[in-house]
Amino acid sequence: MVLPLKPLATAKSRLAPYAGPHRAGLALSFALDTVRAALATPGVARVLVVTRDATAGERLAGLGALVVSDEPGGGLNTALAHGASAARRLAPHAPLAVLSADLPALRPAELARVLGAVPADGRAFLPDSPGLGTTLLACAPGQPLSPAFGEGSRARHAAGGALELRLADVESVRRDVDTGTDLGEAAALGLGPHTSALFARLAQV
Numbered sequence: 001m002v003l004p005l006k007p008l009a010t011a012k013s014r015l016a017p018y019a020g021p022h023r024a025g026l027a028l029s030f031a032l033d034t035v036r037a038a039l040a041t042p043g044v045a046r047v048l049v050v051t052r053d054a055t056a057g058e059r060l061a062g063l064g065a066l067v068v069s070d071e072p073g074g075g076l077n078t079a080l081a082h083g084a085s086a087a088r089r090l091a092p093h094a095p096l097a098v099l100s101a102d103l104p105a106l107r108p109a110e111l112a113r114v115l116g117a118v119p120a121d122g123r124a125f126l127p128d129s130p131g132l133g134t135t136l137l138a139c140a141p142g143q144p145l146s147p148a149f150g151e152g153s154r155a156r157h158a159a160g161g162a163l164e165l166r167l168a169d170v171e172s173v174r175r176d177v178d179t180g181t182d183l184g185e186a187a188a189l190g191l192g193p194h195t196s197a198l199f200a201r202l203a204q205v
């Protein structure tokens with residue numbers, strides 16, 4: 001499984017009006033909770049995080065993730081393709097999935113259900129909670145991943161022939177956090193330990 005993470009200095013810019021000076025810390029805690037849950041998911045053999053951020057990389061490696069730190073410039077989809085190539089070098093015959101790194105409520109059982117619904121010979125994606133974006137894109141061994149993440153990516157992935165996964169009770173895999181409102185909805189699902197601990201510390205300030 002491949003997760004992308006921007007340098008913390010610029011990550012989650014849409015969260016700044018809500019988070020203020022805590023934006024970077026929240027971006028890191030979201031990634032830590034996402035990686036922790038992904039590593040605990042049955043069927044996920046390894047997690048690769050594509051990030052140029054050395055601090056984030058060290059923390060995520062400490063959880064057991066493999067860090068790909070040499071992405072070329074070119075944005076999210078370039079980073080994902082780079083990470084996908086690294087994952088395929090490690091396991092050429094394994095299915096491939098990419099997952100947003102901003103899913104602080106992610107539950108292993110729900111991620112396992114999503115992965116179990118990906119056709120063995122196909123390419124599929126999971127739309128985000130608002131139904132405009134994508135939080136997971138997966139494909140069979142050897143198939144092109146063709147990531148088209150970014151604003152309006154649900155329509156692009158569907159137009160590109162990927163099967164849209166329509167599953168109930170997988171909200172923790174769909175609820176990525178970009179804004180304060182998103183964070184409130186993720187909190188209602190139950191935040192992971194890293195984001196919960198950060199909130200507990202902030203509450204004491």
Ligand SMILES: Nc1nc2c(ncn2[C@@H]2O[C@H](COP(=O)(O)OP(=O)(O)OP(=O)(O)O)[C@@H](O)[C@H]2O)c(=O)[nH]1
Binds near residue numbers: 005013050079100102
């Ligand atoms: N490695 C890498 N990750 C990226 C890049 N662009 C976006 N991401 C990550 O891809 C995921 C989805 O991107 P966004 O939801 O736009 O996250 P973001 O860019 O931090 O949020 P905004 O600054 O509010 O747009 C997040 O985990 C980002 O950190 C990139 O160029 N390289």
Ligand SMILES: C=C(OP(=O)(O)O)C(=O)O
Binds near residue numbers: 148151152178
């Ligand atoms: C990257 C995406 O969106 P966001 O920037 O809202 O996470 C996406 O949904 O493809």
